Amino acid sequence: MSEYTQYLQEKDKIDVLLNQGYSIKSITENLSGAFVEFERITGSTITSETLHILTADARKYFSVKLIHQ
Amino acid sequence: MADLRTNIAGIESPNPFWLASAPPTNSGYQVQRAFEAGWGGAVWKTLGDPILNVSSRFAAVSFNGQKVAGFNNIELITDRPLEVNLKEIYETKKKFPNHAIIASLMVEPKQEKWHEIVKRVEEAGVDGLELNFGCPHGMAERGMGAASGQVPSLVEQQTYWVKEVAKTPVIVKLTPNITDITATAEAAVNGGADAISMINTINSLAGVDIDTWNTIPHVGGKGAHGGYCGPAVKPIALNMVGECARHSHINVPISGIGGISNWQDAVEFMLMGSTSVQVCTAAMHHGFRIVEDMIDGLSNYLDGKGIQSVTEIIGKSVPKYSDWGDLDLNYKIVARINNDVCINCNKCHIACEDTSHQCIDMYTEADGTKGLRVREEDCVGCNLCSIVCPEDGAIDMVEMTHELPPMTWNERQAALGKVACEVDIAAK
Ligand SMILES: Cc1cc2nc3c(=O)[nH]c(=O)nc-3n(C[C@H](O)[C@H](O)[C@H](O)COP(=O)(O)O)c2cc1C
Numbered sequence: 001m002s003e004y005t006q007y008l009q010e011k012d013k014i015d016v017l018l019n020q021g022y023s024i025k026s027i028t029e030n031l032s033g034a035f036v037e038f039e040r041i042t043g044s045t046i047t048s049e050t051l052h053i054l055t056a057d058a059r060k061y062f063s064v065k066l067i068h069q
Numbered sequence: 070m071a072d073l074r075t076n077i078a079g080i081e082s083p084n085p086f087w088l089a090s091a092p093p094t095n096s097g098y099q100v101q102r103a104f105e106a107g108w109g110g111a112v113w114k115t116l117g118d119p120i121l122n123v124s125s126r127f128a129a130v131s132f133n134g135q136k137v138a139g140f141n142n143i144e145l146i147t148d149r150p151l152e153v154n155l156k157e158i159y160e161t162k163k164k165f166p167n168h169a170i171i172a173s174l175m176v177e178p179k180q181e182k183w184h185e186i187v188k189r190v191e192e193a194g195v196d197g198l199e200l201n202f203g204c205p206h207g208m209a210e211r212g213m214g215a216a217s218g219q220v221p222s223l224v225e226q227q228t229y230w231v232k233e234v235a236k237t238p239v240i241v242k243l244t245p246n247i248t249d250i251t252a253t254a255e256a257a258v259n260g261g262a263d264a265i266s267m268i269n270t271i272n273s274l275a276g277v278d279i280d281t282w283n284t285i286p287h288v289g290g291k292g293a294h295g296g297y298c299g300p301a302v303k304p305i306a307l308n309m310v311g312e313c314a315r316h317s318h319i320n321v322p323i324s325g326i327g328g329i330s331n332w333q334d335a336v337e338f339m340l341m342g343s344t345s346v347q348v349c350t351a352a353m354h355h356g357f358r359i360v361e362d363m364i365d366g367l368s369n370y371l372d373g374k375g376i377q378s379v380t381e382i383i384g385k386s387v388p389k390y391s392d393w394g395d396l397d398l399n400y401k402i403v404a405r406i407n408n409d410v411c412i413n414c415n416k417c418h419i420a421c422e423d424t425s426h427q428c429i430d431m432y433t434e435a436d437g438t439k440g441l442r443v444r445e446e447d448c449v450g451c452n453l454c455s456i457v458c459p460e461d462g463a464i465d466m467v468e469m470t471h472e473l474p475p476m477t478w479n480e481r482q483a484a485l486g487k488v489a490c491e492v493d494i495a496a497k
Pocket of ligand 1: 089090091092114115140141142144145146147173201203204242268269270297298299300302326327328329347348349350351
């Protein structure tokens with residue numbers, strides 16, 4: 001799979017969560033890439049999801065989303 | 070015609086082109102011929118206690134048929150007594166009162182030594198002084214040149230001693246044989262330097278003869294490291310000039326040196342903050358008359374841009390020179406192959422496939438025509454294909470419209486720092 005296709009898939013996953021009302025709660029960056037924890041609060045329920053982001057372009061993408069969230 | 074007159078820290082010259090302190094400025098005969106050819110100034114071959122030289126002294130590095138891509142020397146400072154040089158400086162200044170003569174000086178790091186030579190040299194009528202803290206070989210083994218120039222406190226102290234007695238502007242010439250040249254540049258400024266110049270030569274060994282196993286050059290079978298200069302060092306010098314020009318504590322003019330071979334090189338150095346430029350290797354390679362093309366080229370360039378005076382271009386590129394962390398991570402260019410110009414040599418494909426991002430495809434049309442195409446979405450805009458392409462205009466690097474808003478690494482890290490963020494998995 002080309003790196004670009006992989007980026008589009010990761011970007012999609014980020015967009016899906018953001019469109020569902022999640023926001024970025026924490027980010028852990030290490031040798032394996034970035035682990036982005038998303039959180040959504042609906043009433044008293046807190047749900048969270050973590051994405052393991054591998055591509056450089058998707059790491060740029062979630063950073064832009066974070067700056068503008 | 071644009072005004073080329075230059076004033077660096079009070080030293081005036083008819084144009085910004087000076088000969089650097091080196092063999093071309095060894096004697097009055099040479100400097101006078103240089104001024105006749107059109108050079109605006111000359112930094113006299115470094116004066117000090119007369120030295121002894123070896124034979125041979127120079128070596129050059131050729132690259133793919135390009136002679137003198139780099140130049141290496143193990144020559145020291147002047148081997149002539151001070152009185153002889155001063156007499157010739159006096160005569161030359163009398164004949165060419167409007168040209169700049171700068172005396173390059175190097176003595177032991179002792180206050181009385183500096184005081185003595187400064188007073189004697191200034192009596193001969195020089196327009197300024199250049200302190201040679203850069204010679205990387207020979208003199209350095211005796212505690213002078215680069216040995217002094219690599220220690221900021223020694224640069225500051227010796228500059229201060231010179232300024233105690235100097236009546237003319239003092240330029241401090243810096244060695245590139247140091248990790249961060251701004252440290253010694255700042256020391257020179259703290260010592261009272263009126264200007265700085267860079268670069269002197271870079272520690273080097275031109276080569277090893279694989280038949281005799283001698284070094285190149287060698288002196289009867291033995292070699293020692295020398296100083297490297299010429300076109301090969303230009304990028305190193307240009308960066309050092311730029312780093313000093315954009316440094317907030319280095320607020321004196323700069324005389325740029327290192328690989329300047331034509332007017333375009335000179336313009337680059339001036340845009341990056343040089344007020345004047347100095348040339349050695351190009352003059353040694355092609356003779357004094359290269360300055361004619363330099364003057365014409367610079368004049369035409371300025372006229373073409375509607376610029377009245379050469380001083381207007383000084384430092385114009387400095388605000389564009391920044392830290393990596395301030396570059397836009399979302400700026401994107403991609404390679405585009407112009408198949409009308411492309412000669413199908415496949416060098417771009419090979420370079421991309423073997424050493425970059427595998428995004429240049431070879432294709433064959435139904436009619437058998439072969440071509441190359443960039444998969445733009447996979448291109449990272451590294452420039453390698455256009456660098457290796459032998460055909461001008463066959464590959465353009467084109468700017469893409471921003472998909473994402475501009476974001477620098479520093480902005481990204483600041484944003485990440487605001488959310489709960491870990492950068493080390495060991496902490497988990
Ligand atoms: C053979 C030779 C002798 C040199 N001697 C001196 C010297 O006496 N004093 C000095 O400050 N620099 C000396 N230099 C360095 C030059 O002034 C200049 O800084 C360096 O060569 C870089 O410029 P270029 O690339 O135009 O040659 C010498 C360079 C060469 C090649």
